[in-house]
Amino acid sequence: MKLVDIGVLSKTSGVPTSTLRYYEELGLLQSVGRNGLRRQYSEDALLQLALISLGKAAGFSLEEINGMFDKDRKPDLPRPTLHQRADELDRQIRRMKTLSNLLRHVAECPAPSHLSCARFRKLLRVACPTVPLGDALRRAAIGGK
Incomplete structure (x- = not known):
């Protein structure tokens, strides 16, 4: 599993690091470790961010979006x-x-x-x-x- 530094994830996704930390605080995103003081994420974090963005664009609250992931942070979309x-x-x-x-x-x-x-x-x-x-x-x- 390739890890992505918070700065790289921010640059790649266009989501500010402060927002990434906020999403982590809410449980929408999970870091898998640290490299020094910098959070590390799996490459799956990009997919999660894309789904969060889609959910927000569709008018779902962050709480509603959070409920659309299972305990392993995989999409569990309520049809x-x-x-x-x-x-x-x-x-x-x-x-x-x-x-x-x-x-x-x-x-x-x-x-x-x-x-x-x-x-x-x-x-x-x-x-x-x-x-x-x-x-x-x-x-x-x-x-x-």
Whole structure:
């Protein structure tokens, strides 16, 4: 087993040494020894860091990510939880796409008032589904009456 010095692991992974030490403190990463005062890690640490990075990008907390490794720090990924998070990301993507469409429409709409534009009102209702906009949008469309 080839060992990697904390500085080399940091440079290779792009993760600061302070973060590596923090991950070790949380139990996300384990050093396998020391060379003087410098921590040594197995080459598997790069895989663990990649999985931690992926988990963070997907919105998992460090505590949740820590639960996705077994006692030997091998991945033990809970498939139902991953499906659930993927569904949440799909909902976020749809909402962000709607917001993007709304902003593009506002930027390009030739209507003198966006509130008189039927497409804008429809996109606004989709982008803000929890806000009851019905009467307010109708009044705005007819000039505030």
